[in-house]
Amino acid sequence: LCTLETALVESRESTRQARISTEESLRRARRVQRLRQQVSMTAGRVAELRQRLGQHTRRVEAASEAVETLTERRAAVQERVREAERALQRIPDQISSAVVKLRQDRIILEDLRAMLARQRALVAQQLLFIYPIDIGDISKTEEGYDEQGAIVQGDAYGGWSICGLSVIGPDSVRRWQDSEETAAALGLVTRVVDAVSRLMYIPLRFPVVPRGSRSTICNPMAKATLTTQSTALIAVAEWPLYMLRANDRPRLHMAIRLLSVCIEQFLCQHGVVDVDRHQLLPNLVQLLLAIEGCSFAL
Numbered sequence: 426l427c428t429l430e431t432a433l434v435e436s437r438e439s440t441r442q443a444r445i446s447t448e449e450s451l452r453r454a455r456r457v458q459r460l461r462q463q464v465s466m467t468a469g470r471v472a473e474l475r476q477r478l479g480q481h482t483r484r485v486e487a488a489s490e491a492v493e494t495l496t497e498r499r500a501a502v503q504e505r506v507r508e509a510e511r512a513l514q515r516i517p518d519q520i521s522s523a524v525v526k527l528r529q530d531r532i533i534l535e536d537l538r539a540m541l542a543r544q545r546a547l548v549a550q551q552l553l554f555i556y557p558i559d560i561g562d563i564s565k566t567e568e569g570y571d572e573q574g575a576i577v578q579g580d581a582y583g584g585w586s587i588c589g590l591s592v593i594g595p596d597s598v599r600r601w602q603d604s605e606e607t608a609a610a611l612g613l614v615t616r617v618v619d620a621v622s623r624l625m626y627i628p629l630r631f632p633v634v635p636r637g638s639r640s641t642i643c644n645p646m647a648k649a650t651l652t653t654q655s656t657a658l659i660a661v662a663e664w665p666l667y668m669l670r671a672n673d674r675p676r677l678h679m680a681i682r683l684l685s686v687c688i689e690q691f692l693c694q695h696g697v698v699d700v701d702r703h704q705l706l707p708n709l710v711q712l713l714l715a716i717e718g719c720s721f722a723l
Contacts, residue, residue, distance in 0.1 A: 542719045548624050549716040556617050558587045558710050585706035587613050592705055595674040608638040608667035615640040617709060618687055630690050631683040640666045642683045688712055
């Protein structure tokens, strides 16, 4: 019995020891499993941290490249600033030289203007010499009788003449000789007006067409339609400065009025505002004298 009791105690002790060792093994296995889980989680975190570190590294590299680019731009901007400062330092010298050059150009321009004015005055004197304008027969300004005994009305243009040819008003023309004399005188006036336009480099508001005693004046604002067999052409209306028949009186009136407007245009250029359009030749003389007087004003 003692032996059995001893064996039973030993078996119990061994069983207890085995249980303790088994429990210890289970605890170790659980601990190992937890450690493995922790290692796997740590490995995932390490991988994530490595990925983040790679991203931060790339960002840092991009930032360093941007810093280098900005540094280069800053250096370029500083160089431009220095060049601008040097240019600003040169500006006063350039301004002074430009002022001197402008003064010289102004003096040259004033000399050229004076020379041009003197040349224009010389041409105006020559025009007055070539086409002398003076007061003609005063009797043409009053009422009288012609060879047939008919009453002749006075001339509205004051009896002035150019090269000895009088400009008789259309209403006063009764003979063919008077008509031709007026046409020739108006042809000379158109020649002088055209010469003044070329001399002053000013286009006429109503361009003239000098053709001697068959001169005309154009009105660009009035269009005339010319109809042919196949087409219809639109041309600038021309007003004749001559009278071939009695029906041409209104057209001659209009042509003389437009010619007076051309002379008035040049007079306004010379500061003469109060102009009587009925005084054709006196206005022309006043214009030539104004052009001649500009040389003395300079």
